[in-house]
């Protein structure tokens with residue numbers, strides 16, 4: 449092992465920093481190395497700088513990863529740590545996801561001010577979220593609810609909730625747990641009627657393809673069940689050409705060598721939907737996700753997709 453510190457790139461949000469620190473701790477533990485061997489390099493991304501518009505308006509998911517990926521490709525970073533959910537399905541040439549850390553709880557959390565559950569919200573209540581998926585899922589269950597765009601860090605969103613701008617908001621439970629803020633949650637949403645975003649709750653490590661020193665360092669922190677589950681979920685998204693404009697939910701669960709995936713696509717108003725379940729061998733995770741995506745796409749027909757834009 450060389451002595452130059454290993455450079456870990458991350459965004460600067462509190463959640464991103466917590467994830468980078470978790471990755472460093474796992475690397476230190478796996479190799480018995482001191483903290484000084486790892487340098488956490490914080491970069492600001494376009495997605496961090498623009499917080500008043502929805503991601504789909506400003507150009508999609510890549511905005512959170514582009515700056516990190518440029519520095520990874522040029523060799524200034526050795527790895528980049530991300531929320532897998534924020535990763536586009538197609539990565540830049542020469543980069544790959546080398547590992548997924550053990551997945552945190554993937555459910556969405558409801559944080560209510562005027563009611564403690566989504567069902568108990570008063571008629572016409574306002575829910576703040578920037579996610580098209582959450583918006584569509586809310587409207588599917590409660591068409592009377594108004595959804596308003598709500599971006600920014602977890603802290604900003606909770607402050608707006610306190611200030612009374614909205615009745616409730618939804619956040620990934622995983623992010624709240626990583627920030628030790630789970631006590632704000634008033635309801636955990638059942639993934640069978642409120643499926644999470646594909647890859648929600650999983651931290652991933654991105655690196656250069658053909659970098660054996662990094663591969664050797666990262667391999668021991670990869671969690672295989674998470675790798676297979678998230679690979680399946682991302683394949684589902686890829687088959688649907690998933691972007692920020694498409695309300696898509698889905699999750700895979702590994703049980704021994706078996707994997708079961710449930711997926712859902714819906715229109716932004718939550719009035720039309722198609723769901724799918726597939727299961728098979730964990731070693732076929734990617735093929736299963738692709739098959740599920742293609743099946744749901746065919747079942748929905750082209751008219752369904754046109755209604756999204």
Ligand SMILES: NCc1[nH]cc(CCC(=O)O)c1CC(=O)O
Pocket residue numbers: 531532533534618619620621622623647648649650651
């Ligand atoms: N789009 C922002 C984002 N990306 C990942 C998470 C949460 C952590 C995770 O899913 O791993 C969040 C915030 C949220 O949805 O509440």
